[in-house]
Amino acid sequence: MYGVILAGGSGTRFWPYSREMYPKQLLKIFGDQTLIQATLSRIAPIIPSDGIYIVTNPQQGEQIQFQLPPSTKGPHFITEPMGRNTAAAIGLAAMVLSKRDPEGVMAVLSADHFIQDKEQFLEVLLQGRSLAKKGYLVTIGAKPTRPETAYGYIQKGEPLSDGHGGSRVARFVEKPDRPTAEGYIKSDAFFWNAGFFIWKASCILEEIFKFMPELAAGLTKIKEALGTDQEEEILKEVYPALPSISIDYGVLEKSDRLAVIPAEMGWEDVGSxxxxxxxxxxxxxxxxxxxxxxxxxxxxxxxxxxxxxxxxxxxxxxxxxxxxxxxxxxxxxxxxxxxxxxxALKKREGDSHLVHRTVLRPWGSFTVLEEGASFKIKRILVKPKARLSLQSHTKRAEHWVVVAGTARVTCGESVYDIGTNQGTFVPMGVKHRLENPGEEVLQIIEVQCGAYLGEDDITRYSDDFGRVAKKVEAKR
Amino acid sequence: MYGVILAGGSGTRFWPYSREMYPKQLLKIFGDQTLIQATLSRIAPIIPSDGIYIVTNPQQGEQIQFQLPPSTKGPHFITEPMGRNTAAAIGLAAMVLSKRDPEGVMAVLSADHFIQDKEQFLEVLLQGRSLAKKGYLVTIGAKPTRPETAYGYIQKGEPLSDGHGGSRVARFVEKPDRPTAEGYIKSDAFFWNAGFFIWKASCILEEIFKFMPELAAGLTKIKEALGTDQEEEILKEVYPALPSISIDYGVLEKSDRLAVIPAEMGWEDVGSxxxxxxxxxxxxxxxxxxxxxxxxxxxxxxxxxxxxxxxxxxxxxxxxxxxxxxxxxxxxxxxxxxxxxxxALKKREGDSHLVHRTVLRPWGSFTVLEEGASFKIKRILVKPKARLSLQSHTKRAEHWVVVAGTARVTCGESVYDIGTNQGTFVPMGVKHRLENPGEEVLQIIEVQCGAYLGEDDITRYSDDFGRVAKKVEAKR
Known part of the structure; x- marks a missing residue:
């Protein structure tokens, strides 16, 4: 079985903890792990990391990678150029998987849901796999504990004769009103739609080709480019034109291969x-x-x-x-x-809807402590043995003071080390690099001075993270 | 007429805008002026600044001075070593005034009250002066507009035959319960006790001698020391032992020389x-x-x-x-x-109940932007032509970056100017001074590094503000 984690989504519902570029799945709102970390831990006992695919966008992919242990085996990242709802995301993942293992079963999971009973959850996944192997499109119905109006519901139909605890799906119900929801929880037939799906890649693709020909055509173009030099280019070309429709609406409500497995696993979407x-x-x-x-x-x-x-x-x-x-x-x-x-914040100037004051980077992180008309102060943390790109700025000078660790500074033709309590100055226009040669985290305070202090005033000459010659907003 | 402004009080009710060392009177909660500024503006048409005495404690006195235009004529400050309630504060002010003008009339006002109708207020003060000259202890009764339970009330008695709109005082009422207060506003006889008083210094001292012999004895000791070298010492010795009682309770409720002037001036205490x-x-x-x-x-x-x-x-x-x-x-x-x-905050470590992150100083201000284990970052503003003391620190080094204006830096034997975008370094233990030689405000970012970063690690060698050789917390 493969795991496909849908990890797109923008961070509006948990603002200000979440931001557009830092959504719920990256937060530790329930405990020590972030939600994406918890999601991966949960499935680890039955799916090795090489079998896991995270579907996300470039920026969030980078943030997710910071939260995962370094590994060359997986999880794999499937990068959407932009979000186009779940049908496109799942179709893309199915296409990728079908190249590796056409008859493979994929469990489609959300990156940011809460599950109380992890063992029950795994049991349900394994039940689902058995049904999926028989060609069913399996949905998971969480037993409702209250008349929740923020969730969709699944009404189960007749039990499947081939066991595994599944039933046919009678119908999907969008978020009901309160009286309707109260009726549902008195019945045994209604379940919360957990948004988890289990099916063979080949099965879901068949249904997409049947019910969503436009998406199918796009995915076919993409399939040809997968693994080639044109992959990124074709994705960027085709993806924006794909229909932005949920898999529920585009396929599930039309298919006759549906099954639902009821589960009491303490599932919650936690949408606000x-x-x-x-x-x-x-x-x-x-x-x-x-x-x-x-x-x-x-x-x-x-x-x-x-x-x-x-x-x-x-x-x-x-x-x-x-x-x-x-x-x-x-x-x-x-x-x-x-x-x-x-x-409301988007309509204003500024980026407080978009990013936190602390921004993670491959080499560490920086936090904007203060911004004035002609200065900006940052605390910069550099991981042991890591270094920033060799770079220059046309409109600002930088003063650095080391407050913990040792910094190796490249400034023009000079390379020198400065220790705790020492400072240095990087004039405007001069090529420079900050490096942590030590074993502990390097912490510096940077005071930037100049008429323009945007993150896009950067020219990179050499970079350990493949960012040379790109001018990307909010990067350094 | 003289104005006596009671400007003690601690800043708990408007936390976090007010702090213990930064109470309500220093805040601009109603508009462009702070409450103490508004209080002084209000009486300016009838009392010149040389006739104004502000009774306060040393720390608040310093903060109030920052908010007043520079003047050698007044207001005068009467500094209590500590707050001992209104009877002591008023008695001290009356004693000071009686040395200057024993038959002078003093208007006792709060520093932090709100008054809508300034002209009506001045008219009431002048009415009060006329009555005070005849020997009355005049209180001001604000016409109540609602059954407020947070204010004390004054019940007026028979009208005074000698005019000026005053009446005898039938009685004072402490904060009433709601039904009582509702009864009061239906009557014409009850007024809010505005806490403003007008009387001759000699009259209130006579009553203090009559009803508060302990306070009188203390004030007599202080009187002898006023204007001598022993003044501060005697105040510090005598003041803490004075009875901590309000003038209302200690004198007014017992005196038969009381009058009340009703006033519709839009008075409010604004206590929360x-x-x-x-x-x-x-x-x-x-x-x-x-x-x-x-x-x-x-x-x-x-x-x-x-x-x-x-x-x-x-x-x-x-x-x-x-x-x-x-x-x-x-x-x-x-x-x-x-x-x-x-x-609750007082019981914790830290000083967030006590001070703001921005601290005013005679030469300008500083704001703590960030504190870490071994560093502290401040933004420092220095007024044009002002300078900090010549000082040194035993446990920290300081890095300065100028972000606006020009700094004249004394560091050891060197004196040099640095301009915007330039930085300098002051090593541990080295005598240094920061000065603004220019006409605009100097703004620098200071990064302090060291094992101990308390404000009390300072030795002053020379200071424009008389602070040499003092080691005072939260000063520099």
Missing amino acids: WSALDEVLPKDENGNIITGNVVNIGSTDSIIYGNCRVVAVVGLKDVVVADTQDATLICSKDRAQDVKKVVE | WSALDEVLPKDENGNIITGNVVNIGSTDSIIYGNCRVVAVVGLKDVVVADTQDATLICSKDRAQDVKKVVE
């Missing part, structure tokens, strides 16, 4: 801040509180503090989420409207 | 965040919003944003107050409990 109530433990006043928080008499609230002091007094049913550069305070019953905040 | 509702204009949804705020559907809320993004979604009757290092989110009806946050 208020949904954390369903998955996280609460204190005696019904609060979920982490970080630097002072609470005076608040109840039933979710408070995600950070470094700064957040004091909450007498709140009820409120979500507070504090980050370095933005704070959300939201009535719990309006958690779906957090996306409206992100929309 | 929620009280802003009474004095500031609201948007069409009942909100008071300033700063960098995104509001999606919040109503009847008070949102004080700052530089960072604060997004509020669907809040009702909530106060949000954001500062660089702390954010308050408080149900409006719990605004009195903000002081509990300050108490």
Whole structure:
């Protein structure tokens, strides 16, 4: 069995913890692991990393790679030039897989869901594999525990005679209204649509060719280019024109090969801040509180503090989420409207909807501490033995002060080491490079001065990460 | 007439905008002026600055001075070694004044009250002066506009035959309960006790000698030392032992020389965040919003944003107050409990209850941008032509980068100027001085490195502000 992890999606619902370039799957909102890390850990007992494909976009792919242990075996990345909904993503993954193993069974999983009972989840995957091998398109129906109106539902039909706990699918229901949902949970026939699918690559492709000829045509063009020099170019050409339709709507609602396996595994999508109530433990006043928080008499609230002091007094049913550069305070019953905040921010100048102040890079990370009219201050962390590209800037000079570790500085023709408490100066226009020759993390404070301080004022001459001659926003 | 401004008080009620060392009177919560500035502007038409005495403590006195235009004529500062409630503060001021002009009339005013109708206020002061000259202890009764339970009340008695709109005082009432307060506003006889008093210095001292012999004895000792070399020493010795009692309780409730002048001047104490509702204009949804705020559907809320993004979604009757290092989110009806946050913070390590990250100094200001284990980053602003003390540090080195203006740097035996984009380094233990020789504000970024970075690691050799050889916390 192969695992296909859908890891696209933009980070609007958990703003300000998530950002457009830093969505929910990259966050540690439930514990020590980020959601993508937890997703991969969960399937590790039955799918080796070489069998795992992560479908994502270039920027998120880079962020996901930072969160995974270094490995040459996998997971593999399938990079969409842009998001085109689940039918295209799954079709692309099926096409890639079918070149490797046409009769292989693929389990399509979301990168950012919560599952309480990991063993039950694996059992369901294995049940699904058995059904998939027989040619079924298998969906997973999570047993509902409340009349949730934020989820879609699957109504099961007659049981399958060939066992494995599956049934036919009577119908899919989009997010129902409250009375309808209340009716569903009284019935035994309705399940939450967990958005997990198990099928043979060949089967789903057959159905795509049957019900989505336009997508099928695009995928056929892409298939020919896969593994060739033209792959990236063809993808960029074909992908934007693919129909942006969900696999549910494009295929599943039309196919007669469907099956559903009911599962009690504590599944939740956790689609908003208020949904954390369903998955996280609460204190005696019904609060979920982490970080630097002072609470005076608040109840039933979710408070995600950070470094700064957040004091909450007498709140009820409120979500507070504090980050370095933005704070959300939201009535719990309006958690779906957090996306409206992100929309409002997009219309403004600035990039606070897009990125955090801390940006991960292959060599380490940088955090913008302060920006003024003609200066910008960053804290830069460089991993042991790592180095930034050899670069220059046309419009800014840089002052570096080492506050931990040792820095090897290339500045023009000179190469020299500076230790903790020492500083150096890189004039405008001069080729330079920052390197950590040591065994501990190098930490420097950089003060940039100049009339223009955009990240795109960079010319790269040599880079350990293949970024030469690219001028990419928000990179260095 | 003289003005005596009581400007003590600690900053707990408007945390995090106010801090213990930065109370409400120093804030611009109602407009362009801070409350102490507004208080001084208000009385300026009838009391010249030489006639004004500000009673405060040393730290707040320094902060208030930063907010006043430079003047050698006044206001004068009367510095209490510590707060001992209003009877002691007023007695001290009366003693100081009685040496200058025993029959002088003093108007005792709070530094941090709100007054809508400035002309009416001045008229009331002049009415009060006329009554005070006849020997009355005049209180001001603000006409109540709602059954406020957070204010004390004055019940007026029979009208004074000698005119000026005054009446005898029937009694003082402490903060009443709601039904009582509702009864009061239906009556014509009850007024809010504005805490403003007008009387001759000699009269209030007579009453203090009559009703508060212990305070009188202390003030007598102090009187002998006023203007001598022993003044500060005697104050420090005597003041802590003075009874800590309000003038209302200690004198006014016992005296038979009382009068009250009713006034419709739009007076408010504004004792908490929620009280802003009474004095500031609201948007069409009942909100008071300033700063960098995104509001999606919040109503009847008070949102004080700052530089960072604060997004509020669907809040009702909530106060949000954001500062660089702390954010308050408080149900409006719990605004009195903000002081509990300050108490909780006092029990923790750190000084976030005490000071802001931006600290004003005579030469300018500094803001702590970031603190790490072995480094601290500050933005330092130096006023034109101002300079810091000649100083050295035993445990830290300092890197300076000029981001605006020109710096004159003394470092050991060298004196040199560095311009915008240039940097310099001050090694540990070396005598140094930072000066702004120019006409614009000098802005530098300072990166401090060392094992200990406390503000008390400073030895001053020469200082324009008389701070030589003092090691005072939070100074430089």
